[in-house]
Every structure is written in structure tokens, then in C-alpha cells.
Amino acid sequence: xxxxxxxxxxxxxxxxxxxxxxxxxxxxxxxxxxxxxxxxxxxxxxxxxxxxxxxxxxxxxxxxxxxxxxxxxxxxxxxxxxxxxxxxxxxxxxxxxxxxxxxxxxxxxxxxxxxxxxxxxxxxxxxxxxxxxxxxxxxxxxxxxxxxxxxxxxxxxxxxxxxxxxxxxxxxxxxxxxxxxxxxxxxxxxxxxxxxxxxxxxxxx
Numbered sequence: 207x208x209x210x211x212x213x214x215x216x217x218x219x220x221x222x223x224x225x226x227x228x229x230x231x232x233x234x235x236x237x238x239x240x241x242x243x244x245x246x247x248x249x250x251x252x253x254x255x256x257x258x259x260x261x262x263x264x265x266x267x268x269x270x271x272x273x274x275x276x277x278x279x280x281x282x283x284x285x286x287x288x289x290x291x292x293x294x295x296x297x298x299x300x301x302x303x304x305x306x307x308x309x310x311x312x313x314x315x316x317x318x319x320x321x322x323x324x325x326x327x328x329x330x331x332x333x334x335x336x337x338x339x340x341x342x343x344x345x346x347x348x349x350x351x352x353x354x355x356x357x358x359x360x361x362x363x364x365x366x367x368x369x370x371x372x373x374x375x376x377x378x379x380x381x382x383x384x385x386x387x388x389x390x391x392x393x394x395x396x397x398x399x400x401x402x403x404x405x406x407x408x409x410x411x
Contacts, residue, residue: 255339255382258394259321260314262330265397265408266378269371270333271307278361285360287351292360303347304332314403318390330389342376373410 270287287293288307309325321327338344349356351363352372364372383391398406 255385256387256389256391257330257334257337257339257378257382258391258397259327259330259389260394260403261378261381261397261408262333263311263314263326264403265374266333267309267326267329269374270305270329272371274363274371276361276363287360287363302332303336305329314390314394318388321390334389337379339382340380342379345379348372348375348379370410374408377408377410 270293273284273286275282276285285292286307287303288305293303293305306325306329309329312321312324312326314321333347336345336347336350342348346356348354348364348367350358351360352367353362367373367376377397381397383389384393387393394403395401395406397403397409399409400406
């Protein structure tokens with residue numbers, strides 16, 4: 207075997223150094239390009255519980271469809287979560303939350319199959335997917351408009367949780383239907399005052 211040329215020892219050392227560097231990648235958090243430390247998800251309620259469709263339709267969807275003040279880079283303007291540039295189902299750019307802004311209200315006492323075929327139910331299903339049931343602190347549906355622990359391309363919408371609209375979303379997330387009952391449970395009446403899903407005012411605390 208011929209002797210190494212002057213450049214070959216340097217190449218050999220570079221290969222060894224690279225191998226050592228790669229071997230050190232194991233999620234210890236010291237390497238800025240490394241995997242993050244283990245993430246612990248906030249505990250929610252009992253698996254399988256659903257949020258109320260009736261409360262979503264009467265109370266939450268109006269918040270998502272309303273023209274609200276939005277602050278981006280210190281500039282405030284009005285926009286709707288369901289608008290085309292945000293979470294519109296057709297051409298929105300707002301990630302997983304998808305909304306049909308023109309969804310018609312449906313009778314919450316209709317057969318589940320009828321409700322599930324509606325655009326309003328699609329909105330409900332998408333919004334529920336952004337909620338960690340029972341844990342508003344772990345729910346993107348509330349954290350994003352608060353710009354709390356997560357980026358939001360739509361900017362700051364709720365300055366804090368005392369905002370009336372934020373309180374509606376928080377209340378919905380923290381009041382799932384009883385275990386074993388679906389999103390159409392009559393227990394939803396308790397989320398309104400008086401306890402009537404058609405005429406009661408939306409509870410917020």
C-alpha cells in the first residue's frame with residue numbers, strides 16, 4: 207500500500223471529525239440543529255368526549271365569522287377568520303383550520319345525519335380539531351389569536367383572555383358534552399341562559 211500524500215491525512219481527520227459530530231446528535235439539546243427535547247402535551251379530558259355543536263353554531267362561529275380588529279407588526283385593521291386570506295375553506299392560507307364563511311345555520315335538533323352533511327358541521331369539525339378538549343391552554347384555536355406560545359400569521363386578535371370573544375372560545379373548549387354522549391347531546395342546553403339552545407344567551411363563565 208503506497209504512503210499517504212500530505213493532503214490525505216487531513217481528509218482522513220475531517221472524516222473522523224464528521225463521524226464524531228454526527229454520533230453526538232442524540233437529542234441532548236446542545237446542538238442548535240438537533241432534535242428538541244421531549245414535548246409533553248397538556249392533559250385534556252377523558253378521551254372520546256365531544257364539544258357541543260349547538261354552542262359552536264350559536265356562539266363560536268359568529269366569532270370566527272366576525273370582522274375583528276387584527277394587529278400585525280403594530281398595524282391594526284379589520285378581518286374575519288373565515289376570510290379568503292385566512293381560514294377560508296376554498297382559498298385560505300391559514301393552515302388546518304378551514305371555514306365556510308357562508309355556512310347556513312341548521313336546526314340543532316335535526317337528525318345527526320342531516321347536520322353532519324352541512325357546511326356548519328364542517329366548520330364545527332374543523333374548529334374542534336384545533337381544540338384540546340378540556341384544555342384551552344393547549345388549544346391552538348385559542349392560542350393562535352392570542353399569539354400565545356405559537357406563531358399566528360393572522361396576527362394578534364385577542365389581547366388577552368378577558369376579551370369577550372376569547373371567553374366564548376375558552377368556555378366552549380372547557381365544557382365538553384358528558385362522556386358517552388355525542389356533540390348533539392341535550393346537555394348543551396346548560397351552556398346557555400336560560401337553558402335553551404335556540405333562545406338562550408351564550409354562557410362564558
